[in-house]
Amino acid sequence: MSSDLRRARRAGAIATEIEALVAAIGVPLETHALRVLLADRGRPTTAEHLARVAAGERTEYLRTRLPPRLAVAVTPDGAPLVPRWWADGDWRLQRRILTEDALPLWRGKLVERICSELIGRRRHAAPELVTLVRATMARLGLDDEMLRLPDTQDWQDVRAVLLDNLPGVIFAHDVATPQQHEAEAALLAADLPAAALYFGR
Known part of the structure; x- marks a missing residue:
């Protein structure tokens, strides 16, 4: 088995675990917290592994145009957060916008x-x-x-x-805050490409 295929399989397995963790917590997870939680579950994960997962999710979205399993949380103006906050790709945009009240x-x-x-x-x-x-x-x-x-x-x-x-x-996993509602309306009105709404612009 080639090293590229092994890396792809590992990234897919990690993505599945991240998806389960994000679903269990119910809110976006900052990269550091995610790594601690993965290690606690017997899956120590490097920044490189997570970068591969993120790249894989974006590539798969661009290939299929189906909602990604994993998306990122964004600022009210649509920029991806740094460090990355991981979110479920099926969540409504407002749940993925980091505002002061969220x-x-x-x-x-x-x-x-x-x-x-x-x-x-x-x-x-x-x-x-x-x-x-x-x-x-x-x-x-x-x-x-x-x-x-x-x-x-x-x-x-x-x-x-x-x-x-x-x-x-x-x-917190079930509701959006007033600032998130407002930010979502502004981002949707900006008519951004869907990829920007999932992965930041």
Whole structure:
């Protein structure tokens, strides 16, 4: 088997795992968080692997014109986010637009889903996963609340702190914010090519 074919198969397998993770979390995932989650599932993934996945999705879309499995989150003016945020290609555009009012919901939903998964686990969380949760809580301004917890790895307590402060996180995978609605309308009015709406312009 040629090395090109092996690389293509590996990229396809990683794309399938990314698709499942994005669907499970329900909001776009930043590349760093995605890599931590993939490693936690026994699939350590390099930046090069992810670049191949992204290129493969774009190439496949341009070949078939069918919605890609994976798309990217974009800024309100349609530019791809750097670093890349991964999203489901079937999601409506507004769910993939990173706005000021969406960012805390995306971050919060990531923590909420990780905590929910860890509550049901029988094994300890990997240090990288713990660091991801703590860093994300700090980015949400909840580091002081975390310090007040008797055990910062009691995932039920961490989840409770999150939901007490950001109750909208529960529905973050199901709704769009006012800024996302507005940005979507502007991007659709700009009559951009479909590829730009999936992969940024």
